[in-house]
Amino acid sequence: MAGNPVPIPAKGGPHEKILCIDDLRRAASEKLPAGARDFFNSGSTDQTTLFENTTAYSKYRLRPRVLVDVSRADPSTLCLGHRVAFPLGISPAGLQAMAHPAGELATARACARRGVNMGISSFANYSVREIRAAGLKVGPMGSAMQLYTMKDRALEERIIRKAEAEGCSAIFLTADSPVLGVRYNEWRNDFRTPKGLNFPVIEWDSETIQKRTHDDGFMSFNDDAHNWAREIPWLRSVTGMEIWIKGVLTAEDTLKAVEMGCDGVLVSNHGGRQLDGVPATLDALPECVEAAAGRIRVHVDGGIRSGTEVFKALALGAEHVWVGRPAIWGLAYDGEKGVDLMLDTFYNEFKRCMQLTGCNSVKDITKACLGIVRSDGPLARL
Template identity: 45%
Template sequence: MASEPVNVNEFQELAKQVLPKMYYDFYTGGAEDQFTLKENVEAFRRITLRPRVLVDVSRIDMSTTVLGYKISAPIMIAPTSMHQLAHPEGEVATARAAAASNTIMILSYSSTCTVEEVASSCNAVRFFQLYVFKRRDISAQIVQRAEKNGYKAIVLTVDAPRLGRREADIKNKMISPQLKNFEGLISTELDCDEGSNLEAFVRAVYDDSLCWEDVIGWLKSITNLPILVKGILTHEDARKAVEVGVAGIVVSNHGARQLDYTPATISVLEEVLQAVGGKVPVLFDGGIRRGTDVFKALALGAQAVLVGRPVIYGLAANGEDGVRKVMKMLKDELELTMALSGCPSVKDITRSHVRTECGRLRSQL
């Protein structure tokens, strides 16, 4: 690009210029027709703002807490896999940017840097994202390593008993590198005549027999860390999560990479929140590209949002500094949105500050 990016969408073009096509497609792609991939972003555009005026916004406080940990703004780094495909420093660079941004990073189980490398790279609050393997002993080991190395919560991803059909990866015959967290425990180097070897790996090792009655109880038996579940889209599953005693919920459709034609996450956020009834915190994941998007998710009840692909784009474009800039752009845009909407603090952002499609239809009746 001829000039420095002025918003996070422009980092995507920079990432496209520097990444091999296989890796760019891996990061950007969704499942099947990619309907949900587009909807995650488009659904935000159908929500409009209702700004309040003549409010003292000379000081804006964006800080909030998640599980008792204070962060500078309600914008966290989502778990995304294999950062070294985007930049040689991988998750270590992302972790340092998270620390500099005073926010929480959720490290993916499929990180290309180890749990220990990321933990020793900087002093910051980190959570660890988990899939449960058929070999529970391997999953238990990685959870215990995360706890030993100071990670503060386990984020269990529950929407991937099998890998979604990501057709770009199939066409590109996507090759997943050996994951350092599992060296000596399990190999990702599986023979696969067609499609991606990542799909073959998931089919071979993920436990697709998991159920509510089993997995949360098992996790609680091996760790004292709070457990959040990521991948909730319905009020039925939200209630079930609360019943089994999770510490929090992440409303997510896996970045539209699992089941296509699921709804955009922002369109089901209120359904989940109503079911939870304030009993546990609810975080939001999916389609955040602007500070206005963050504001809208907070207005609809999310405690904080997770940002995935934009972080990868920043990392690919300029390493740690690129991630820092992405986070700063979103924070700056959120601060401006709060000021122009008459919200001097996060707690001042309410449902009355946004109008959804349903609200518009009701107002016309």
């Protein structure tokens, strides 16, 4: 995109330094086998949405306030009933053991150490019990259970019961996937989950998984007849956990979530892996925030690659942000230490952005902190 700043990469080699998330992406991608790298890094069809998720942030500029005492700036906030160190959590992302054998266990330990929440994928390579136990050995950690609408209702309820028993506080119902997106790279590579990896959450062992492509496996259990009138009342009848709708991109669906009594929406386009050509999540966020009007909470994920971008998403009305691929890159780069590095990078960048804009708390981050670039004149205030 013309006019974008050009990141300065760290030098490679045995003494390479990872200074930013883009450094981490590059270093991790070099370590991953081609099939795994394509699976994690690619989106659907032309990958327009995948790239716009990140470039959308370049439209906005920060409007700092100076001579503000920020010596006690506090980036902590509340998320899913837990006090978190800063408003960022790890999105539910499957197949983490393909990036590093410790997979979700390493991610959970890093989340607990940094004091942030973790979403657990239905396609996790470890059980909810194992993931939660790994994190809780390090420290307190909030968790959400990501869930698809399933043809097998008994299995869906078993997943919910296990999540409740292990202390998960919310369900992230993935609503943007009646079918999988058109993923050329997966089809071209005939992508299949590596041998030896299981999906214990949905009760599939490696032998079962190996018989099908990822696409065929998903289509076999996911229910494309899902709908608002059926799913939300059923979930309310079987659980007291919070119910969030993940994959919302419009005011209309935000209003529907309000109408159905949901607890929140996660503005998301599945990391550009579902329908290509939909808006970048940052571009969809303002209309969803306006529609919610404070009646339900609004979080966002997709394309967030720096602490400054976390700040921009909050200034546009998100209460909290989630990241997926950066955790995968951390795992691929250096396992648990790589996830630690990723979270520390986001935290330090976010806190410094707060201080350099004159914000002492997350509540101070408002639209007044941003302007939007105009091609025909000076910076426009929001």
